[in-house]
Structures are given as C-alpha cells and as structure tokens.
Amino acid sequence: xxxxxxxxxxxxxxxxxxxxxxxxxxxxxxxxxxxxxxxxxxxxxxxxxxxxxxxxxxxxxxxxxxxxxxxxxxxxxxxxxxxxxxxxxxxxxxxxxxxxxxxxxxxxxxxxxxxxxxxxxxxxxxxxxxxxxxxxxxxxxxxxxxxxxxxxxxxxxxxxxxxxxxxxxxxxxxxxxxxxxxxxx
Numbered sequence: 001x002x003x004x005x006x007x008x009x010x011x012x013x014x015x016x017x018x019x020x021x022x023x024x025x026x027x028x029x030x031x032x033x034x035x036x037x038x039x040x041x042x043x044x045x046x047x048x049x050x051x052x053x054x055x056x057x058x059x060x061x062x063x064x065x066x067x068x069x070x071x072x073x074x075x076x077x078x079x080x081x082x083x084x085x086x087x088x089x090x091x092x093x094x095x096x097x098x099x100x101x102x103x104x105x106x107x108x109x110x111x112x113x114x115x116x117x118x119x120x121x122x123x124x125x126x127x128x129x130x131x132x133x134x135x136x137x138x139x140x141x142x143x144x145x146x147x148x149x150x151x152x153x154x155x156x157x158x159x160x161x162x163x164x165x166x167x168x169x170x171x172x173x174x175x176x177x178x179x180x181x182x183x184x185x
Contacts, residue, residue, distance in 0.1 A: 032046045
C-alpha cells in the first residue's frame, strides 16, 4: 500500500490516482466508521464518497499529518451531518445512544458561542491526555467512533457491564473536569 506522504503528493499534483489510493488504504475504515454512526450501508457509502471529494477539495492547501486522522474526521463530520438530516426525517441510529450518554456532560453546541465550543474542546483534549491509554481508547472508541459497548467489551476482553460502568465513571470524571474548568453545563 502507498505511504501517506505519496498519497498527499498525488493530491497536490491533482492526480486522479490519489482518490483510488486513498480509497484502497482507508476505504474500509471510513466505511466502518460511517456505518456505525448511520446504521445504514447506503448512506455510509455516500458519506465515504463525499469524504474523498472533501479531501480532494482540501489538499492542497492542507497537508494533513497524520492523513488517517484527517480522513476519519471528514468522514465522521459528514456522517454526523447526514445523521442529523436523517433524524430530522425521523430516522434513527446506534449513534444516538452514545450521544445521549454524553448529553449529561457536554453542553449542546447550539447553546454555545464559538469561543465556548473551543473552550469545551480544549478541556476535552486535556481530559483525554490525562487518562490512561486504555481508558482513553475506550472513551474515543465509544464517543468518537461510535462503537457499541459489545464491540468495546470484545476488544478489551471485558464484560459489557464492566465497560458500561467504566464509561459511566469516565463521563462523571469528564463532567467534574468541565465543572472545575468553569464550563457551564
């Protein structure tokens, strides 16, 4: 498989091969991420195709490092946008559950000014850096990649109930961190 720097170079040269290489390297990851958020294969495929267009339109001028995080962020953002559209049309997904779990900790974005959103982001980043690796990975798998409790339990070799309890404790810890940092909940 082609290295990320070579793929980025293809994008900068405006070579159509860039999309093919990106799709070959990260297509399954992006499809899996989008499918977990949307719970709909067709919508997930559309979001992944939109991801390739988004990357095409942003490189250049962007030179993402690491490329995988950049591509996953675009996929996730497009999938969440599609989810909101679907929810407005009364459709639903597993992602709703993980979002509902976080509602008790993190203020709704529509209730915040842009500078407040940035502050919440900074506090969340500090919170994640303070966690041990296992807790951080578990938190990110659940609330960024929308993995189910069952999937996380399997990954960590734990019981589902133990994962649920651990995630609940992490949410409480996050809430305390936000309160301590002065974020209005």
